[in-house]
Amino acid sequence: MIKTLKTFMGAALVISMPVMALDGLEKLSVTETVTVDAPAKQVWGKVISFDGLDSWIPGITKNELVSGVPNEVGAVRKLYVDDASLTEELTDLDDKAMTLKYRITKDNVDLLPVTHYSSTISVVSKGDNVSEVSWSGEFYRGFPESNPPDYLTDEAAVKGVTGLYQAGLGNLKKELEGK
Incomplete structure (x- = not known):
């Protein structure tokens, strides 16, 4: 019985470690917005393409659907920048x-x-041929412990996400406005 209890307590400690590691860290957020001279349905048609992010985000060299159905909750994609990648899951979708x-x-x-x-990411109609696209995110820095390296600080995290959002939204605007 004691051995079982020790095993359970050890497992509980390991499972809770990621949460404990974030204790005391500041949750960070970024929101970027762009106005696009295009109908909201057209803009949404581009944004909703969960397996087509590489068509409007500069630097993404491949967008691979790993599982699920595109544009359905639960779909999983793998995004590549050359040989490096990260994996994302679609958690909610409201077409209306x-x-x-x-x-x-x-x-x-x-x-x-x-x-x-x-x-x-959301698209709001601001008239027949004008839309507003907002992209917001919440996250923690890339190094959850004290004294992170310079490239994994809070500032680096905010700068990285801000740069991604600005580049993506700027290119989305450019493509949809035909400029």
Whole structure:
């Protein structure tokens, strides 16, 4: 009985370690928004393509659907920048509200210096031919312990996500406006 209890306590400690490691860290967030001169349905058609992120995010060299059905909750994609990759899962999709949510399930801090990342992209009509796209994310820095290396600090995490969002939204605007 004591051996079983020790095994259970050891397993509970190991399972809780990732949560304990984040204790005391600040949850970070970034939101970027762009206005696009295109109908909301057209913009949403581009944004919703869970297996087509490489068509509008600069630097992504391949977007591979790993499991599930594109644009359905539970779909999993693997995004590549050359040979490096990270994995994401579509966690929520509201076609009527033009909002999707996803999270990284397999981090790669060399590509995006974050952990426990989740994100929301939404499209709102601002008129017949004008849309607003918002991309927001919450995450922790890529190094959950004290004294992170420079490339895994809070500042590096915010800078990395901000750069991704700005590049993606800027390119989305450019492509949809035909400029």
